[in-house]
Amino acid sequence: MTDFLRARGLSCIRQDRVLFQALDLELSPGQLLQIQGKNGAGKSSLLRLLAGLSTPDDGEILFQGQPLAVQAEHYAASLCYIGHHSGIHEQLTAMENIAFWRAAYQLPYSDSMQLLGSLGLAGLEDVPCRMLSAGQQRRVSLARLWLTKAPLWILDEPFTALDQQAIQRLQQCFHQHLAAEGAIIVTTHQALSQDFPSLRTMELAYRW
Numbered sequence: 001m002t003d004f005l006r007a008r009g010l011s012c013i014r015q016d017r018v019l020f021q022a023l024d025l026e027l028s029p030g031q032l033l034q035i036q037g038k039n040g041a042g043k044s045s046l047l048r049l050l051a052g053l054s055t056p057d058d059g060e061i062l063f064q065g066q067p068l069a070v071q072a073e074h075y076a077a078s079l080c081y082i083g084h085h086s087g088i089h090e091q092l093t094a095m096e097n098i099a100f101w102r103a104a105y106q107l108p109y110s111d112s113m114q115l116l117g118s119l120g121l122a123g124l125e126d127v128p129c130r131m132l133s134a135g136q137q138r139r140v141s142l143a144r145l146w147l148t149k150a151p152l153w154i155l156d157e158p159f160t161a162l163d164q165q166a167i168q169r170l171q172q173c174f175h176q177h178l179a180a181e182g183a184i185i186v187t188t189h190q191a192l193s194q195d196f197p198s199l200r201t202m203e204l205a206y207r208w
């Protein structure tokens with residue numbers, strides 16, 4: 001499928017600073033795009049634009065050939081966005097968070113206990129998330145990736161706080177998603193340790 005996700009002439013201004021301008025971007029099914037850049041370069045701002053959570057100062061973003069604004073509901077159903085923050089309900093347990101996502105995003109049934117076990121959270125399923133470590137909270141947050149059917153994933157620093165084993169597990173999950181014709185945009189400060197044949201990188205320059 002061509003024209004899966006395309007951005008044309010994007011500009012983003014924050015606090016009178018031009019983070020980027022005239023930025024073009026294209027993503028096809030099966031592709032992984034890694035956005036790189038120094039702290040403050042505008043990576044999260046770009047991801048938020050691409051997720052439809054904020055509006056560019058100039059340019060447009062098309063999903064399957066149509067502007068995001070005319071298909072907000074379809075785009076939301078096609079997207080799994082996980083931001084900088086974990087996005088979990090800290091008062092709820094891991095099991096309750098999964099039940100919440102399943103209801104909110106109308107996800108099909110799957111075995112939550114087994115999923116959490118495979119993410120190294122066995123025995124912690126019923127602990128309120130506020131009592132979990134940073135890496136464990138991140139694992140709960142990323143559990144969404146094993147549940148969602150959305151073809152487009154936009155992930156802001158998903159490896160933060162994860163140990164090596166969890167990083168490898170997450171990259172295996174990327175492979176499966178890409179093999180199933182999914183697409184991923186990710187920001188990371190470190191190089192991906194596994195080989196991704198479809199990987200492209202984009203560097204955002206820090207501008208004063």
Ligand SMILES: Nc1ncnc2c1ncn2[C@@H]1O[C@H](COP(=O)(O)OP(=O)(O)OP(=O)(O)O)[C@@H](O)[C@H]1O
Pocket residue numbers: 014015019037038039040041042043044045046
């Ligand atoms: N909503 C906002 N209002 C005002 N300024 C903002 C807003 N969002 C981001 N900024 C500013 O835009 C700049 C880029 O922020 P952004 O979070 O996109 O950078 P980043 O490349 O993701 O950085 P990091 O690697 O530190 O996560 C920063 O200087 C930040 O202060």
